[in-house]
Structure formats: C-alpha cells, structure tokens
Amino acid sequence: MLCxxxxxxxxxxxxxxxxxxxxxxxxxKVEQASDPNxxxxxxxxxxxxxxxxxxxxxxxxxxTGTVTPDISKNVPVISxxxxxxxxxxxxxxxxxxxGQLLLRVQSADVSNAFSDYQKAVxxxxxxxxxxxxxxxxxxxxxxxxxxxxxxxxxxxKAKIDVKAAADKLRVLGSTNLEQPSGIVxxxxxxxxxxxxxxxxxxxxxxxxxxPNPFTISDLSSVWILCDVYENDLSxxxxxxxxxxxxxxxxxxxxxxxxxxxxxxxxxxxxTAKVRIEVHNPGLMHPGMFVTATFHSQKxxxxxxxxxxxxxxxxxxxxxxxxxxxxxFRRIEVxxxxxxxxxxxxxxSGLVAGDQVVSNALEFQxxxxx
Numbered sequence: 001m002l003c004x005x006x007x008x009x010x011x012x013x014x015x016x017x018x019x020x021x022x023x024x025x026x027x028x029k030v031e032q033a034s035d036p037n038x039x040x041x042x043x044x045x046x047x048x049x050x051x052x053x054x055x056x057x058x059x060x061x062x063x064t065g066t067v068t069p070d071i072s073k074n075v076p077v078i079s080x081x082x083x084x085x086x087x088x089x090x091x092x093x094x095x096x097x098x099g100q101l102l103l104r105v106q107s108a109d110v111s112n113a114f115s116d117y118q119k120a121v122x123x124x125x126x127x128x129x130x131x132x133x134x135x136x137x138x139x140x141x142x143x144x145x146x147x148x149x150x151x152x153x154x155x156x157k158a159k160i161d162v163k164a165a166a167d168k169l170r171v172l173g174s175t176n177l178e179q180p181s182g183i184v185x186x187x188x189x190x191x192x193x194x195x196x197x198x199x200x201x202x203x204x205x206x207x208x209x210x211p212n213p214f215t216i217s218d219l220s221s222v223w224i225l226c227d228v229y230e231n232d233l234s235x236x237x238x239x240x241x242x243x244x245x246x247x248x249x250x251x252x253x254x255x256x257x258x259x260x261x262x263x264x265x266x267x268x269x270x271t272a273k274v275r276i277e278v279h280n281p282g283l284m285h286p287g288m289f290v291t292a293t294f295h296s297q298k299x300x301x302x303x304x305x306x307x308x309x310x311x312x313x314x315x316x317x318x319x320x321x322x323x324x325x326x327x328f329r330r331i332e333v334x335x336x337x338x339x340x341x342x343x344x345x346x347x348s349g350l351v352a353g354d355q356v357v358s359n360a361l362e363f364q365x366x367x368x369x
Contacts, residue, residue, distance in 0.1 A: 037330040039367045044326050047357050047366075054352040055304035055345055057336075061235045061294040063274075065226035067246075067284045069195055070277070073218035081172045081184045082207040083107030085199050090214070092197040096188045102214055105184045105205050110172050114180045117165035124158035131155040192216040195286060222284050224256060224276040226292050233272060236261055236294050242276050243293040246283065254278050258294075302336070303346040303354070310335055310344055311360035319350065320357040320364075328357065 041047070087104040090096055134151035137143045166177055173184035196215035199205065205213065224244055228236055238261060244254045256278035265272050276292060278284070310333070311318045317335040320328045333349030350356070357363045 035329075038323070038327055039320075039330070039363075040325070040327045041367065042326070044322065044328070047320075047328075047359070047363050049322060049355045050306060050309060050358045052303040052305045052346065052350045052352050052354045052356065053343075055302050055339065055343075056299045057302055057345060061228070061232050063226045063228055063232075063292055063294075065224045065244075065274075065276070065290050065292050067286055067288040067290060068223045068225055069217040069219060069286050070221055070223055073192075073221070074195070075190045075192070075216045075218075076212040077102060077186060077189065077214035077216060078208060078212055079105055079173075079184070079186050079205045080207055081105055081107035081109045081205070083109065083184070083205055085201055085203045085205060085213075086183065088199060088201050090188075090194055092194055094194050096191065096194060096216065098188055098191045100188045101185055102188055103186050103199060105173075105186060106182055107172070107184050107205075108182070110169065110174050110180055110182055110184060113165065113168045113172055114174070117162070117169055117177065120158070120161040120165040124155070124162045127151070127155040127158040186213065188214075188216060190216055190218065192218045217286075219280050219284070219286075222278055222280045222286070224278055224290055224292055226274045226276065227266070227269070227271040228261075228274045230265060230270045230272070233261065236274055241295065243295070244276060244278055245291050245293075247289045247291065249283055252283070254281075254284075256292075301352070303350040303352050304339055304343045305346060305350065305356055306358060307338065307342050307344045308359045308361070309356045310346075311364055313364075317349075318360065320360055322355055322357075328363070 083105045085103055086106050088102075089104075090100070090102045096102070131151040131154070134143060134148045138145065138148040169177060169180055173186065174180040193216065194214050195217040197213070198211040199213040224242075236258060238258055240258050242256050242258055244256050246252065246254075256276040258274060259277045260273075260275040262273035262275075274292075305319065309319055311320075311330075317333050318330050319333055320330055323329050331349060334347040336345030336347045338344055
C-alpha cells in the first residue's frame, strides 16, 4: 500500500511539470549572416595576384580660384577736364595701344584756360617791351638801377605766367596752344586691356573727383586668387611653385609662384586668400575659374597597384585581397593620381606589399555569374 501511494504521487508531479512547460516558447536558433564583401571561389589560382609597390609622392593640395588682373599693373585713365562725352572710341575688353584715342570730351575748361593763356601772353609782351625801354633809359642814365630791376622782375614773372597757362592747357588735353579746341581727347597712357569702363556717350565727366572713365590692365601676367582652408595652410609656403589649370582649358597646365598668403581669415568659411602670380600666354582672362595644385616639398610614401586592380563601383574604389580558405575580401580604398606604366596611386586602404587581384573587373564578373 505504501509503494502504491508513492507511485501515485510521482505520476502527479510528472503531469504537473509537463503542464507548466507546455506554454513556454521554443528555443531561438541564431544563424550567422554572410559578409557581402567576402567571396569564395573554387579555383583561386585562376585570378593572378600582384603586390602593391611603394610610391613616393609629394603631398598635394587642390583648390579652386579665379583669374584677376595684377593690381600693380592697373593704370587708371583720368580726365582732368570736366564736360560731356561726345564720343567713346573704345569699349570694355578692348586691347589698346599707348596713345590710342579712347574718348572725346566737350569741355568749357579749355576755353577758360585758353583765355588765361592769351592774357598771360599779352602781359608778357607788354612787360618785355617795358623792360627793353627801361634798359635803354638806364643806359642813358635816365632811370635808376632799381627801376631797371623792377622792370626785369615784372618781365620774368610774366614769362612764368605764360608757362603756367600753357602747362594748364596741356594738362587739360589741348596740344595746340595757338588754336585750342573745346573738345578734349583722352588717350591711353599705356598699352593693355580695358578692364573697367565707367562712361558712355553723352555722359558727364566731373574731372578728378569722378570715377575714372577707364582702367587699363597689363595682362601679360595675372594673379590667381585661391581660397585655402585654415587646416590646409601648412601646405602652402611663399615662393613655392603651384600648378594652375583653367576650367576652360583643362589639358593645359601653367606654372606659377605663390607670392602672398593672406594673414586674415574669412570668419564664415575659415579660409585665407592665397595669391599665385602666373605668366599669361593670352588664354587667361579676368574672372575665369581655375584649379590650383600646391606641391609640398616633403614626399610621402604611398602604395601603387595596376590600374586594372581597382574596381570603380558606386562612386567608390575597391580592390580584392585574398584571405584564407579560398576566399577573397573586397575592401574600399581611396585612389589617387594615375602613374606611368598604367599604375594607380592608392592614398589609403593599402600599404606596400599587400596582395590584390590583378584584374578586379574580371573577378567581379566571375563571382556574379
């Protein structure tokens, strides 16, 4: 009886345990996801490998800029005479020669200056005759030496007035002192290109106090002004060379010299102006956009691989490196400039000696099939 009772208790406990586990969830089964950048091949020997080689290259900094005239070679064209423009003989952007007519101005200043000149000439003629008479009288003892000296001094001052009046006419632009015209011709003081124009026909000219009618620039050499970020200024030094390429002519490279590094930063974008002086063969026009490359004197060690080993995919550069168990891993690199011998510079992602698949495109096509 005692054994039978113990058997009943054991059976009841077993049933209660089964009832308590009946509502529990099944255990989770975790599966490891495959790496999309890892590829396994059956015959890895069919994909030849090459080792990245060492490549020494000076650090480069590329930035954009614009062509501007050399301020030291900008010559303003001024008009001392005030008046009204009656003819404009040159336009913005024209190439002019020294002495070439630029515009004509109708001015009353010339008439007034000619009147003063004629009065001065008449006064000088009178004082000259008075001096000659005084000299004759002094020789005869009719006047004193003091009177003769006063007559000579008056004649000398009259000659000075004539010269001053003539110079004023010339400054106003009148070259004919006998019959000056009311039309003043403004001519180019130097040869160059007109880079600024502030007058039109029938416009008024207010003389020296007004904006200059024209500005002529010598564009045989120009400035390239670039914006260089604060963190990159350590790569820019005075006197070093820089390579300049025009956006309009990207296949032509021009060499320039860094002549100034701005000491004031733009507080908004944290950049400084860097000025490059470049000889202009005639292709550079003010306002053109350029790309400037600064070359550091210190060379850095980088890797280089055949260009075929780099796969350009989704705007990125990739290479395939071998791993164990017949597997290859695709890793991202940052490609640099193309090098001689169909080699490509690798800025980051590889070091010299790393093994990569020599033809990345061929490998990619094989694993996709």
